[in-house]
Amino acid sequence: xxxxxxLNSWSDALSQWYLFGLPLGLVVIAAIPLVFIALYAxxxxxxxxxxxxxxxxxxxxxxxxxxxxxxQTLADILKLLQKEDIVNTNADKFLFVVGPGILFVGSFMxxxxxxxxxxxxxxxxxxxxxYAIGIVALEVVGILAAGWGSNNKWALYGAIRSVAQIVSYExxxxxxxxxxxxxxxxxxxxxxxxxxxxxxxxLHFFLFQNPIAWLPFIIYFxxxxxxxxxxxxxxxxxxxxxxAGYFTEYSGMKFAVIFLAEYxxxxxxxxxxxxVFLGGWNSPLPNIGSFALNDWxxxxxxxAAWIILKGFFxxxxxxxxxxxxxxxxxxxxxxxxxKVLTPFAFVAFVLTAVWEIYM
Numbered sequence: 001x002x003x004x005x006x007l008n009s010w011s012d013a014l015s016q017w018y019l020f021g022l023p024l025g026l027v028v029i030a031a032i033p034l035v036f037i038a039l040y041a042x043x044x045x046x047x048x049x050x051x052x053x054x055x056x057x058x059x060x061x062x063x064x065x066x067x068x069x070x071x072q073t074l075a076d077i078l079k080l081l082q083k084e085d086i087v088n089t090n091a092d093k094f095l096f097v098v099g100p101g102i103l104f105v106g107s108f109m110x111x112x113x114x115x116x117x118x119x120x121x122x123x124x125x126x127x128x129x130x131y132a133i134g135i136v137a138l139e140v141v142g143i144l145a146a147g148w149g150s151n152n153k154w155a156l157y158g159a160i161r162s163v164a165q166i167v168s169y170e171x172x173x174x175x176x177x178x179x180x181x182x183x184x185x186x187x188x189x190x191x192x193x194x195x196x197x198x199x200x201x202x203l204h205f206f207l208f209q210n211p212i213a214w215l216p217f218i219i220y221f222x223x224x225x226x227x228x229x230x231x232x233x234x235x236x237x238x239x240x241x242x243x244a245g246y247f248t249e250y251s252g253m254k255f256a257v258i259f260l261a262e263y264x265x266x267x268x269x270x271x272x273x274x275x276v277f278l279g280g281w282n283s284p285l286p287n288i289g290s291f292a293l294n295d296w297x298x299x300x301x302x303x304a305a306w307i308i309l310k311g312f313f314x315x316x317x318x319x320x321x322x323x324x325x326x327x328x329x330x331x332x333x334x335x336x337x338x339k340v341l342t343p344f345a346f347v348a349f350v351l352t353a354v355w356e357i358y359m
Contacts, residue, residue: 008190010119010300029122033111037264044312045263046073049319056323083252088151091249095149099142100250100257106138107264114271115190117281117303128189129276133170133177136227136268139261140166143236146258147246158245161330162236165226168337169233173223175345176216179352180276183210193280193303201286201294205279212355215348217277219341221314224269226337228262231322235330270314274307281307 017025047062047070054061062069087093113128115121125131140163147159183206184192198204207213226233237245247258274280281303285293297306328336 007118007194008121008124010117011121030112032116032120033114033122034108037108037111037260037267040267041260041263042073042077044315045266046076046259049322052316052319053323056320077256080252080256085252085254086249088249091151092149095145096249097149097254099146099149100254100261102142102145103139103261104142104257104264106135106142107261107268109138110135110268111264113189114268115193115275115280115303116307117300118193118298119300120304121190124188124190127187129177129181129187129192129272132189132268132272133174136265137166137170139265142261143246146250150246150249152249154242154244155246155248158236158238158242158248162229162246165229165233165236165333165337168334169223169226169341172219172337172341172345173227175342175349176220176223177272177276179213179216179348180206182349182352182356183213184276189275189280192275193282196279196282198282199287199292199294201282202279202284203286204282205277205284207277210352210355212348212351213277215344216352217273219345219348220273220276221317222336223341224273225318225321226333228265228269228318230266230318232325232328233333234322234327235333238327266315266318267311270311270318271307273314274310278310279306280310 011029014025014029015023017023017028050069050072051061053059062072065072065075087096110132112122113125113132115124143162143166144159147155147157147162150156180192181187184195186192186195196204196206202208207217225231229236235245236242237247239245242248247255250258271280278284283294283297283302283306285297287294
């Protein structure tokens, strides 16, 4: 079947599924990203980061619960479920409770426009990319609510730092993504994938088609670290000076939801950079003579595997950097944003525009 005929076929079929007049298909479409975030966060997110960091620091990591400590994360979840839900007497109870929820909702809603393959996307909006980068920034509201509602000076410091950091780094990140939008001529995340199809695999990806694309690619990756509060941009939760930052007062499942939102955002920004610059669900393997590697590794199931693998690769880089680079000071962090990334982002924007118009 041609790709144009199978595009979004699974998601379209699910959306038409009604049972007793109830749109159960839409519930399933919404539940798929939720299940994926939970499974990925428990396995590759928490357990994987523990093992990767242990390997990098010549340690063992979790070893006691299950084979190779593989059940340690489940044990932690059971522990968090049983912990008492403590709310400080002087806290703003409403903000304290809704803060983690806003954080997770901002992360989860972005998955609505993420193409999980050539046959499945929650909503193929014509402004999908704009929606994704905008809704991910909603976590600023959740962090500020959590920090202010805690009525704790360390939590408030962490929240204010995070707001300044995320709002600042949204500027170079958005300009870098706009470079990709100029290359594609669309904001539909599904169309980004279609425009990067071809029998030569990775040679059709925007990163290798446009010599300017490397600059916005690097800028967005650096800015995405700051957007998700990952080291070396993790000053909102600097444990050496702020105890734990904006979530100092949280325990139990609220604490778990905050980290679930962080890992969800990590995959979302990784998926965005994969879709915009690296072909999304397209296979990077080229057809070589009679070896039709691209044809053999293309399809709905292969597409889901490729975008997940590409997302996991960038998450691995985020983990690698966390255990490699020291944390930046606040002034260094702002310097990198306003005096390095933002000027270079404007340069990339102009050069990309010139290349697309004249070349």
